[in-house]
Amino acid sequence: MAVRHLISLEDLTDAELRSVVARGAEFSAGTAGTGTVGAGTGGADRPLAGAITGIYFRKTSTRTRTAFSSGALRLGGQIIGYGPDDLQLNTGETTEDTGQVFSRMLDILVARTAGETAELRGWADQERMSVVNAMSADEHPTQGLTDLTTLLRHFGRIDGLRVLYVGEGNNTAAALALGLTRYQGVELELRTPPGFGLAADILDKARARAALSGSRLTERHDMDDIPADQDAIYTSRWQTTGTSKADPLWREKFAPFQVTAALWESSPKAAFLHDLPAHRGEEVTAEVLDGPASIAFDQAANKMYSAMAVLEWCHRGKREAGTR
Template sequence: MTPHHLISIDDLSDEALRHLVGRGLDYRNSVGATSHPLADQVVGIYFSKTSTRTRTAFTSGALRLGARTIAFGPHDLQTNTGESIEDTARVLNRMLDVFVMRTAGDPAEMRMFAQDRRMSVINAMSATEHPTQALTDLTTLKWRFGAIEGLRILYVGEGNNTAAALALALSRYESVSLELRTPPGYGLSEDVLDRVDPKVVVERHDMRDLPEAADVIYTTRWQTTGTDKPDPNWRDVFAPFQVTGRLWRSSPEAVFMHDLPAHRGEEVTAEVIDGPHSIVFDQAENKLHSAMAVLEWCR
């Protein structure tokens, strides 16, 4: 069987995207959780940047599916001593069945590992896209609302890799509205904007005239993992985009989502993330169920 890769949301057909969301929900509901479709397979877990949820989700998920795992830290591969990515990829393709990667680089590097097509490659976050987070988010939306179609989502904060993947994924659904309010100079890239459905995704760089009756209000941390902002005064630009309780005045029934880690008092106030509208820890749990769905689908 030719393995599947998940390096970008664009790698998924509409059918595959919906399958992964539904399968994640199955695992959330314990359907098939006792099977071991990855028995006798070996999953490499390579994280060059810090991670709590994604690394734990894929490691735990692989073990629950019957696989064995090998963990690689940022200094473990011989690429640190000058070996080419191509040579490293050739070797790992002969030893691993799945390679889960987190880097701060371009996903083109991940595609080098996928060229041999013996080993599945999963993007557990790159500089430009976080596709497994988007699958987690869609699984959470379907779990909470029963359907994704028709939802109205307000995203507040940086147009980072999480926002990019979410926009690409939601563009596949009908009657969905994703409105992003991003700080000037920190919005979605032109590359992502060219790939999303403009009928679904709208972006503004201010906090005026916020949409009413949103179903979801979503934010992420201001300092994306593995990145630095060149402007020393960037916090002043971000300050108006903090998620506070006032955002619920026009959307009193909205739930709050955050991909974590969270910095209370920066991108979100404690009253929001720890309040009755927050589903962030259900969302975090769904990262495990979504990871299991991705691992199963790749093999």
Template sequence: MTERRHLISIDDLPDDQLRWIVQRGAEYSRGTAGADQPLSGAVVGVLSRKTSTRTRTAFSAGALRLGASLISYGPNDLQLATGESVEDTGAVLSGMLDVLVARTVGPESELRAYAAQKRMSVINAMSAVEHPTQALADLTTILRHFGRVEGVRVLYVGEGNNTASALTLALSRYPGAELHLRTPAGYGVEQRYLDQAAVSARRSGARVEQRHDVSDLPPVDVVYTTRWQTTGSTKPTPDWRTEFAPFQVNEALMAACPDAIFMHDLPAHRGEEVTAGVLDGPDSIAFAQAENKYHSARAVLEWCAADRPSGGAGL
């Protein structure tokens, strides 16, 4: 039986396979990937235990476009809601699905538990700590816009959340790339991700740094932010909005980066992490970035499942 491929973390991908997914996503985005349906006959399950617009739609539409059949599960549709273990759920689903795309409410270990079987690929559609498919869509967007990822300089402003963690791991793989993280004190990218990125950066010649201010901004090609508060989450400090206020991406910040485009993983809260003038302005490619989630999702699905054994997971 062919070994299953899982995408739980960016660190699961060797450099050449990360580049293949990004390049393939760009080919889908350009319309040059061909009209084959490499997932014909496959069954893909999409489990959303948290709200999702872009990621759920991207993988659902992507699976259908690649020829797969689709089963969608909401947060209370599986017996997980009544206490069945993740391991048992994964064992059962692996006899019926070729791929499980899962957005979880817990840590990465929950997804590793789904992947503790040998018949079904598992894709992390966002966990509490990392959002790897977002980073792949971001790199696809950068490749489409600039024609390269190597040497691209990115300024990330705002909370060091799961999107920032994945971007840190991914961009550090590219020679000459720079990622300047400017995050509020106490809300930065976790040190373990910075340490992992430092290993990659030493190998590739990339640069990753984190500071907790927005002064002395370097020259960059991309300014990137995400919303400050995920729906249903809370911050540990009651006056967190005061701490975050200097990190808003507004016209003044963009003027300090005159050659930069603007990216946002969406959804956006205009007037909080970004002003309407920036998000809806001429330098914003946020909605093209959102569309690239669909193109990138097709590349991820193809990478995971196109080489599956004939007859599907259950045979």
């Protein structure tokens, strides 16, 4: 199939996943053969030259929307931005008809629906336009690629890393689990509040991946007996974009899962990651987020470089097949 889509990390082969992550790290390091750091300036360094990317966000976004917009421009492409009230979907046009129109005018569509992925897969059911999931309710695949890129840049490897994730088993945690378990010897420890763990299907898929790669994934719903010597400690905000919690006592359940400096007593060399935006005093203390262990804002910067790798990978499929 000439057109490449990224709806879930499960859509990528192991080789494709590693390739996109490595390419993102190259862009981040400024070693991707481009004229400026992470940005093409001409010729072969502008792989999106002549390509048009639609950026469609129904929900708020700072990092992902900016990353894909800036990334497409840096790679020589052009962008069209759509907000939640810009399309005729609001006047009754079907999502199927909207997708048909998009696919006849755009080369790549980057979309954040914050709903289920069925709509995105419907838009991807054609061979003209690539579709990239910029966050759905069940998975945030481009965040997962950003996290892997950040770990690769910081540690020089992903294989064998020990990662502790603390907080809700949300779409960020889902992507982290589906991505990290592809790498050999990784130990991923998830500590999620009772009733707010990873979805059963995501957990099953990640465990199946871990069994193939020789990695280990553990999920518990308490903060007792945290394993020592973690390489990275990761959290996400407690109120995921576009969602709400039906349980009126959810804050009481989440309170023990705050990331504090105490976690570094047994893992003094651990790096701190956060997908942002952060709420200091809720999921993480200011001491941690703004402290020397934090690489959260480097992680945010890598969102653009990872986006560039995704855009290049998507469009390369069309160019290699001669479909453009």
